Amino acid sequence: MYINERQLYSYIIFTKNTKKASELLEMAELVRKCCDYFEDCTPEPRSKFPVWFFSTSEWLISDLSELMALFLSIFHSDPLSYGQKVCAAVGFWIRNFPVHFQYDANPQLYRLLERLKKLAIANNFIPLQAVDELLDISSIPSYAWIRNPSARNPPLSSTHLQVSSFCLIEHWSAEEIAKAMSNIEHKVLSRITTGELKQYIKIGKI
Template structure:
């Protein structure tokens, strides 16, 4: 899709930016080229968003080629593509916001009002909720469990779990993942810590709901219901909660319940 460019094993940042900018046509369409999106998606592994925007601004200011106006317009198209594809960055990264405003000032100095409009970030919705992490709730007293399990069908329970998973995952930003990969721990990374805590909490809850039953038959009914919940989670493509449920049912505390497994229907065992 990127032609001979895909044969390159390495490239400088300026080369990547030059190639990405020229993926856009005169109307600002990327025409199926994947390099701009890949660059914007992965750049934070080796350069900050502020630095990347600064490189683009330098390209814009120092452009002196014959097709200078065309190149400058495409640089602005690239910036607009960035704003539209990853808007949260332009709401949360103060350095990136500052460079973007400086970028707009330069387009106005050159009398390019149309290019200035391509860099407008004033209408981006607020992503301030990604900065805030709710206070930890006190853990339930030992022995307490939610009664909702018995009142919800497997499909409803799967939808509730997926909603909770969505709330946790959408708070995790790229810097959170990057921090964990670089540092190897969750210190000062509360959003990722919460997501992992949700996974572990769900796993423990599943085991509790099974083990708190008093008879092998009632435990088998709970296991069967969670199997159906897992099937619904798979259908919803909620793989995180799915693995938590599957891991719980595969735990030694559940697997060793031989008498309980005798009450499971053949289709559930399969």
């Protein structure tokens, strides 16, 4: 689904949801600004703006698939002027924030990326090699371990802490208790997604 200014204004008229439409219009301007910092299919931008933009994107928009839809909309509306810039910007996004492109986490974003790739290939003025290099996600590793912090940060080794029927918490040193509590807090907080955190900020609960 492509999003352009005409569709957004129609959205305002028929739904009266001016806040949502305004947010999308502002994001569309930011997306276009991000694209403007890329020259043709060059992989690196001329400014640090894209770094800031993609690092805060989860806070700027409710769903990253909406962000990809905006890139698609810009490509579709003006492929001659923005086709290569969009591919370069999305390629930069993939390389620097690959965790956003996990299929299990956001299949819609993954599908929109595939649509962008097909659209780019269909436009002969974009080199096929550049499309393959910029929009390739086949080498993105799995980030499932992020959701299992205890696997990468075990709380305490068996040599430092052995919990058994005869080992009570009062026998632990202050350092051992601090390490155990820090691990519990880290494990809990690491399982909170950005979306859940945004929901908590808005309504005070997850």
